Amino acid sequence: MKATRVILADDHTVIRSGLRLLLERQPGLIVVGEAENGRQAVDLAEELRPDVAVLDIAMPHLNGIEATRQIVSRNAAVAVVILSMHSDEGYVIRALQAGAKAYLLKDSAEADLIAAISAVRDGKSFFSPAVSRLLLEDYVRQMKQKGAVDSYELLTNREREIFQLVAEGKANKEIAALLNLSPYTVDTHRTRILQKLNLHSIPELVLYAVRKGIVS
């Protein structure tokens, strides 16, 4: 298998070199470039066309979220992994909206980074267990406090199937191929799922899935 090419962007040299060391011990991973701010990261992604970009969320000049937006808009094939100090869903949702595939907490980066890179390499999402746990807890607490019916129960089996595939980051075409349906039908299902769950975008759907523990 072809080696996965990674670029690293973090304004803290210690972290950058530490992560590099970590990744290079891993067979099949190559760190092809390092950037110390968002602007450099965007340029580097443009120039090197890596498979994965690992971006710190807090960087000078251009922050990680903006850098993600620019990198993904120029080259959708680059899977972005966000490194962040924040476990709050506000940041997670911003990162997902910008186009990031994985969201890692820095305090567990050394444990999760390898898994995250391999997940996004396979087109899946990835969240630090601490983040997933928090989102899940919030969801459960809200459900309990509101005493509301779990809207997930409203979905049909086919919809649940599609829901999970969408949450894992699959495109309509892929899902259609997998389930032997027309892309148009998949799109209709998607719209109905969002309506039933009262969600407005795919990132919200992904978060919802994480909260419910359907994807991690």
Place this chain on the structure above:
Amino acid sequence: MGTHNPRPLLSGVRLVLLTGFLGLLALLAFAGLYALHSLKQVAELEDRSTRQFIGRSDQLESIRSHAYAATSRIRDYLLDRESSAPALHRRQAMEAWDGAMAGMAKYQTSGPLNQLPVLRQLQRSLQSYWQTVTPALEWNDAQRTRLGYDLLAEQLSPRRDEFLQLLDEVRRSNEVDLRAATDQSAELIQDLKNRLTSVVVVALMLGVALAGLTLIHFLRLENAARARYEASLEDRAQLEALSARLLEIQEEERRRIARELHDETGQSLSGMLVDLANAAAAVPPGHPALLERLDSVKHLAESTLSSIRNLSLLLRPSMLDDLGLIPALRWQARETSRRTGMQVEVVAEDYDLVLPDDYRTTIYRLVQEALHNAARHSGARTVSVMVRSEPDRLLVSVRDDGKGFVPKLTRGMGLLGMHERAAHLNGRFQIESEPGHGVTLTIELPAPPGQPQIEGGT
């Protein structure tokens, strides 16, 4: 503020005013009494002199008529040729003369001293008349016929005219006396008039002086009160500016420390964790103790990182600067929910609402305080935070379903501080509540100034 000496009850100006007013009253009372007294005096004087005049006039008239009647009888006695008549005439003449003499004696005792000379003259004149008459009273008819007319014409008539003239003189003297008395009372009245005039003039002057003094004193008091009021307004404005500045400084300090903790300390610890992982991987096999040591250092760094992150968020959540108001409020809502068990929901139409820094901070802190209060005092099960942006204003409300309170009776420092915060942005802060019906706090801010800020940063 200025010193507040307790003012003595009767200080300078007050004493002067009091004395002045009392003096004025005394003066007016004196003038009134004096006028009454003087008028009474004048009335008495006039009464007395009139009575006197009438009495004397009556007496004189009596003397005159008796004397005149006597002279008439004497004339009849001397001229009447009837045989029986002379005796009757004589008797009547003597009776009338006695009446005149008695009146004369009475008048002399009561008459005024200034009439003494003329009275003496009158007395002599009367005596002289009667002495002339007396011998004739013993005359027989022949004597009377022969001598009567001559006696009457040559001796008695001139004497009679003399005393009648003297009586007229006395009467005139009486009239002069009456006129003098009238003049005297007129003089008294004039005197009274003069004195009253001067009293009124003095009272007027005193009154004007008092009015002036009172006016000056009053104006001075008014000026002092206005100055004090203006000073208090100024003090208040300064105090407000100071408190705004303090809040600003506090917020800035929190932001700086939070960021420092998060970006510097936190990042260093993160770097340390990565390096620890690398170090652990580099340990050659067969050193379990060293690995264990590294693992415990890793746990320590993790828990330190976690506390630092919490501390930083408590000081000032980074979402407020990085993501905007609504994500920060949502975080706050989840935190409160997690800590207290209250269900807190944030309702906002615009998740990406862009607001200037002071708006974000103010609203965030107000909502934070409101949630804090709700958690502490209300016993609410759910709290709803609503943020709505309208073209000309920004509305924020925090509504709970707790036990509520009576807003008029509750004025804590917390609510006061919330008022102040809203006022710094020219906003309004309102509390609606009644026992048993929860609390609704409403913050209404003017629409933020135009240029939309680019949010984010990190």
